[in-house]
Amino acid sequence: MWWHKLNKRYFPISFYLYIFVLLAIAPAGITTYLSINNAYRIQRQAEEENIHRANTELRTEVHRLSDDLLKITANLAGWDETRALFVDATYYNYWRDIRVKDLAQASGILDAADLYRDNGAALTSDYILTPQAHPVAIAGPAVMRQAASYYLVYFQPITVASAGKNRLLGYVGARMNLDAVTESINSAENSHINKIEWMLPSNEPVALEEAIRTARLDVAAIPEIKEFSDIIRTGFTEFLLYTLTLIIFWTVLLSLSVARPLGRLAKYLQDVYSGHADTIPVNFHGVIKIRELEDVREAINDYKHRFQSATKTLEEKNKELMHLTYHDPLTGRYNRRAFTxxxxxxxxxxxxxxxxxxxxxxxMDQFKIVNDTCGHVAGDELLKQVAMLLESEIRDSDMLARLGGDEFGVLLEGCNLDKAEEVAEAMRQKVKTHRFIWHDKPFDIGISIGLVPITADNANIGEIWRNADAACYVAKDSGRNRLHIYQEHDTELVQRYGEMQWVSRLKQALDENRFVLYAQLIKPLHPGDNSQHYEVLLRLREGNGDLILPMAFIPAAERYNEMPYIDRWVIENTLRHFHNIKSHHGGKINLSINLSGQSIGNQEVLELIKNSIDTYNIDPRQLCFEITETAAMSNLADAMHFIHSLRSLGCRFSLDDFGSGLSSFGYLSNLEVDYIKIYGEFIRNVSTDALSRTIVGAINQIGHVMGVKTIAEFVENEALVKPLTDLGIDYIQGIAIHKPAPLSELFAGLSRVANSK
Amino acid sequence: MPLQQTANDMLPFSRYMSIAAVLCLLLTYALPARCETVTATLPSGVAVNAEYIVASPEKPAIIVLHGFLQTYEFMSTWNIVNGLSSLGYAVLAPNISLGVPDRKQSAQCQAAHTHTFASDLSELDFWADWLQKKGYKSLILIGHSWGSQYLLGYKVSRPKAPVIGLIAISLVRSHESRGVRQQQITLAKSRIKEHASGLQPYKLSFCEDFMATPQSYLSYAEWSDQKVLDTLAQLKHNQTPTYVIIGGQDKRSDSAWLKEVRARATELAVIEGANHFFSDAFEFELNDRLEKILHLIDAKTQ
Incomplete structure (x- = not known):
């Protein structure tokens, strides 16, 4: 239907206002029109009725007179003396002036009479009415104008019986002044006629009905009807005018106060949308203030402010985001994405x-130390300073980017390798000569740079990244604070690539569960200490069945963050096996599990350990976790938290390779460890080298003072046992004491021993 | 007086006759057989009419003459006609035209009167001839009031007319006084002399203002009381049976007049109690008298 189409369209509010006006005016107009029309109709009907009554009154009155006239003329015609005049008209005037006048006086209406012969001619020449009667043309009464007066005339036939038949003798014509009618009408109280105007020719009788029909009547109005009609017309006209005024007033008011403000609001909203809107002024409203519109205005203004604020914020955020997308928020330099x-x-x-x-x-070299010992703020500050240092050595056309962590990238465009080497060296020197001081604590910093030429020979970006990474690794691995320029067939890089290949092999080994747990006894030297302590070791079984020692893949795993996965595997499998051996062995053995530095700060690993202890119902006191001194120092805060969490359960910790790195006893005091496993290089020479023996003794003494037991590893021959015993070392470990064996075999042996007992 | 005596002697019989007359009258009214209105035209061209009751020509026809300005339909005249209709006489009651064609109405005093007594008698001539042409050989004239003057004048002026008897009913004195009459006659005559023939009002009979020409007035005015008595005497002398009937209560009559009349008429019948018009029940008694008189006339003529 058509209105469905209408429903789909939207019209301005003014359209509905117009519709409202039409709908409001229409009934009022129709009602007024009908009422006024009815009033007119009633008045018209009343007037018509009045005219009809006037005509009827006139007709009645005239007919009454006419009847009288007819009677009189009939009387006259019947008079013998009248008929006698047709025989002898000598005394015609006597008849007309005396006899008829007597009759006229008696009747009061007759004005004059004349006699006419049967041919219509006046009986005498002394006529008053007309020389010629009109009996043929006018059979009945007629009206005739003579001079300024109107008369009702009638020519009454006069017949005589002759030979048994009536014979027309002549006519008696009589007239009656119609002023009598007017007087009669005027004298009537309820007459409907004010004035009668006969429309007649002079001296020519007109048939009575024709004369009445053509008479113009000034009809007396009916005051009550006219007053009623006037009241209706005036009332409804005023009603319509009032309604129209009210409607127009309200329409204009609504238009000015609602439609126009709404239009302004709509325009403002469009302007807001287009971004050109100003705040809607308070005087936007129309003649009257409408609370809802004011609320809308305030809401729009508020919305606009919020929108502008949000837009501004969004733009800023967008700019910031765009900046962040391509910049490093810390240093303000480009990030890896932009650099790539x-x-x-x-x-x-x-x-x-x-x-x-x-x-x-x-x-950067030593960044972790600064970061861990002085906090992230110091680390961040160091990064900023290094960025500035690097930037100072490159051209504006070059690009410096922080690639992540403590890694930076510098793209030297339009720069050959020699020039690039100069720039790289300059950067290295710049950083090297810079002393970073944090809270009066100076740090020597350095950078390892891998320099890669970018030429048409490069296959792709990935190759450039790999070469650069490998070159940097080589530089770092070569002793840090070095520059290593990538060259084709670089042996160091080959090794680097070998490590890279380990990543996929380790992932595959984890997936195929090809790691094997071994264990090596940590033997107590003190008499009476019957505890059995084993260190869990890891081997990788190759596809051909060969076992690979961890030093072959651990560096790669550490470098490529695979250690947490390997540690998880070790933890889960060790505790599962431990659970099994516990149920069979029933004895008390302790297991030491190595954790990489990456796992120490890993919350998931921590949770895994806790859950596994609960799952396999392991006594935490039987578990000892070994962490390297370097790992602990690199993540000191995380390590302290990690250690504290597990020690609170009863687990123990052993600091591995103590003395191999930058370890100091200051650090040791911060770490809650139960054992110190003294770096093997010292142990290996303890029997031959006094310094080593002194160092081992010092470590042992300090450890003991701190309540930490000491373990000497790398005991590769029996000769080492005596000096270590003498030094007071608590435990010894090495192939001279116990050759690592698969954990499963060890547990099986222990089960057999237990069962044999 | 013998007639009066006879009438008194026959009183019981007259009662029976009255009853019979009433019955006859009723029959007459009910069945007006052979009663018709006839019209005719005078030689002057004026149409005249009369009520005519046909009867055998063996009997004399009776002409009943109405009073002054009246018609035969006037009550008194009409009663007479009705009374006669049952007696086997042909009766003709003409309307004297008075100059009015086919007059059927009583003429008004104020109407223009140009007719004369002579012209009225001429019409009587006409009807007399008309009856004779119908085969009636003799005529009896009955007149009421002024009709009596007509029949007196007619018989005197037409002595050879086949009139065998006259019955003058309510033949009374003139209305106007002698002085007035004489004065009017003098005036009229002077007008005639002056050729002033216009209408003037005269006191004549019951008319206070009889609008007439001098000639007209004089023609009627000459019929003074004395002329009536003289005419009666003349007719008596000529042996024309002239009977007079007067109501005892007729105000225009008195004993002197009755005496004068009785002295000159063949017979005078006075019906006691009756007025000029013999209204009420006196019409029957009048008819009885008329019947007796008619028998007397018949008897005399045979």
Missing amino acids: ARLEHALETAVIENKQHALCYID
């Missing part, structure tokens, strides 16, 4: 335009 994009562009120019560029992959 620039690098891709550089590669394109190298390939297409045969340009030469260079990439410096920079890794």
Whole structure:
């Protein structure tokens, strides 16, 4: 239907206002029109009725007179003396002036009479009415104007019987002044006629009905009807005018106060949408103030402010986001994404335009120490300063980016390798000579730089990244604070690539569960200590059945963050086996499990340990976790938290390779460890080298003073046992004491021993 | 007086006759057989009419003459006609035209009167001839009031007319006084002399203002009381049976007049109690008298 189409359209409020006006005016107009029309109709009917009554009154009155006239003329015609005049008209005047006048006086209405012969001619020449009667044309009464008067005339036939038949003798014509009618009408109280105007020719009788029909009547109005009609017309006209005024007033008011403000609001909203809107002024409203519109205005203004604020914030955030997308928030320099994009562009120019560029992959040395010992704030500050240092050595056209952590990248566009080497070296020197001081504590910092040329020979970005990373690794691995320039067939890089290949092999080994747990006894030296303590060791079984020692894959695993996965595997499998051996062995053995530095700060590993202890119902006191001194120092805060959490359960900790790195006894005091496993290089020479023996003795003494028991590892021959015993070492471990064996076999043996007992 | 005596002697019989007359009258009214209105035209061209009751020509026809300005339909005249209709006489009651064609109405005093007594008698001539042409050989004239003057004048002026008897009913004195009459006659005559023939009002009979020409007035005015008595005497002398009937209560009559009349008429019948018009029940008694008189006339003529 048509109104469905209508429903789909939207019209302005003014349209509905117009519709409202029409709908409001229409009934009022129709009602007024009908009422006034009815009033007119009633008045018209009344007037018509009045006219009809007037006509009837006139007709009645005239007919009454006419009847009288007819009677009189009939009387006259019947008079013998009248008929006698047709025989002898000598005394016609006597008849007319005396006899008829007597009759006229008697009747009071007759004005004059004349006699006419049967041919219509006046009986005498002394006529008053008309020389010629009109009996043929006018059979009945007629009205005739003579001079200024109107008369009702009638020519009454006069017949005589003759030979048994009536014979027309003549006519008696009589007239009656119609003023009598007017007087009669005027004298009537309820007459409907004010005035009668006969429309007649002079001296020519007109048939009575025709004369009445053509008479113009000034009809007396009926005051009550006219007053009623006037009241209705005036009332409804005023009603309509009032209604129209009210409607127009309200329409204008609504238009000015609602429609127009709404239009303004709509325009403001469009302006808001287009971003050109100003605040809607308080005087936006129309003639009257409408609370809802004011609420809308305030809401829109508020919305606009919020919108502007949000837009501004969003723009700022967007800019910030855009900045963050391509910049490092800490240093303000480009990030890896921007750097990669620039690098891709550089590669394109190298390939297409045969340009030469260079990439410096920079890794900060000692950053973790600063960060861990002085906090992140210090680390962040160091990064900023290093960025500034690096930036000071490059051109504006070059690009410096923080690639992540303590790694920076510098893209030297349009720069050959020699020049790039100069710039890289300058950067290294710049950083090296810079002393970072944090809370009066100076730090020597350095950077390891891997320099890679970017030429048309480069296959892709990935290759450039790998080469740069590998070169940087080589530089770092070569002793840090070095520059290593990538060269094809670089042996160091080959090793680096070998480590990279380990990542996939380790992942595959984990998936295929090809790791094997071994264990080695940690033997107590003090008499009476019957505890059995084993260190859990890890081997990787290759596809051909060969076992690979951990030093072959652990570095790669640590470098590529695979250690947490390996540690998880070790923890789960060790505790599961331990659970099994406990149920069979029933004895008390302790197991030491190595944890990498990456796992120490890993909350998931911590949770795994806790859950596994609960799952396998392991006495935490039977578990000891070994962490390297370097790992602990690199993540000292995390390590302290980690150690504290597990020690609170009863677990113990052993600090592995103590003395191999930057360890100090200061650090040791911060770490809640139960054992110190003295670095093997000292143990290996303890029998031959006095310094080693002194160091081991000192460590042992300090350990004991701190309540920490000492373990000497790498006891590779029996000769070492005596000096270690003499030094007071608590435990010894090495192939001279116990050759590592598969954990399953060890547990099986222990089960057999237990069962044999 | 013998007639009066006879009438008194026959009183019981007259009662029976009255009853019979009433019955006859009723029959007459009910069945007006052979009663018709006839019209005719005078030689002057004026149409005249009369009520005519046909009867055998063996008997004399009776002409009943109405009073002054009246018609035969006037009550008294009409009663007479009705009374006669049952007696086997042909009766003709003409309306004297008075100059009015086919007059059927009583003429008004104020109407223009140009007719004269002579012209009225001429019409009587006409009807007499008309009856004779119908085969009636003799006529009896009955007149009421002024009709009596007509029959007196007619018989005197037409002595050869086949009139065998006259019955004058309510033949009374003139209305106007002698002085007035004489004065009017003088005036009228002077007008005639002056050729002033216009209408003037005269006191004549019951008319206070009889609008007439001098000639008209004089023609009627000459019929003074004395002329009536003289005419009666003349007719008596000529042996014309002239009977007079007067109501005893007729105000225009008195004993002197009755005496004068009785002295000159063949017979005078006075019906006691009756007025000029013999209204009420006196019409029957009048008819009885008329019947007796008619028998007397018949008897005399045979």
